[in-house]
Amino acid sequence: MEYITQNAEETKEIGRKLSANLKGGDVFALCGDLGSGKTTFVQGFAEGLGISARVNSPTFIIVRTYSIPTSKNNFPLLATLYHVDLYRLEKNVNDELAQLGLIEAVDDKKSIVVIEWAERARDMLPKHTRWIQFKNVDENKRKITINEDIY
Numbered sequence: 001m002e003y004i005t006q007n008a009e010e011t012k013e014i015g016r017k018l019s020a021n022l023k024g025g026d027v028f029a030l031c032g033d034l035g036s037g038k039t040t041f042v043q044g045f046a047e048g049l050g051i052s053a054r055v056n057s058p059t060f061i062i063v064r065t066y067s068i069p070t071s072k073n074n075f076p077l078l079a080t081l082y083h084v085d086l087y088r089l090e091k092n093v094n095d096e097l098a099q100l101g102l103i104e105a106v107d108d109k110k111s112i113v114v115i116e117w118a119e120r121a122r123d124m125l126p127k128h129t130r131w132i133q134f135k136n137v138d139e140n141k142r143k144i145t146i147n148e149d150i151y
Ligand code: ADP
Pocket: 005, 006, 007, 008, 009, 010, 011, 032, 033, 034, 035, 036, 037, 038, 039, 040, 041, 057, 116, 134, 139, 140, 141, 142
């Protein structure tokens, strides 16, 4: 599935749509250059889950967690959204990934995990991971490709 968005709001809307009908344990892997809309997508995604906190890039702390309010979804109480950004990580540094708790997070059946720069953790992501590619087309145009095959 491929989308072209013309502004940030349209990219958020794709995030909102994709946050419907999730189940605990779902993992979304976002790849693409800086400024291609990954964090913007996560903002819409979190909004769709009923999270009212402002979602910022977790680049400097790598992982941010948000609790998902039960009123908006079918998740059990205390379900968590993990928003991960591996930009500052060296490629495939498995020790660091383990330290971040990422392995536990993707195994947690009460959680949803969204990872920016996910290609850096490719080896440790589960088979059911949904890969989403972001591309800068021009200043405001982004191409978002969702790989449905591997879901
Ligand atoms: P990334 O997390 O991939 O580095 P961000 O979502 O943080 O990217 O930044 C995207 C930037 O591009 C934001 O400043 C946003 O306002 C701007 N922008 C312009 N057009 C779009 C679009 N179509 N989709 C998403 N962001 C857009």
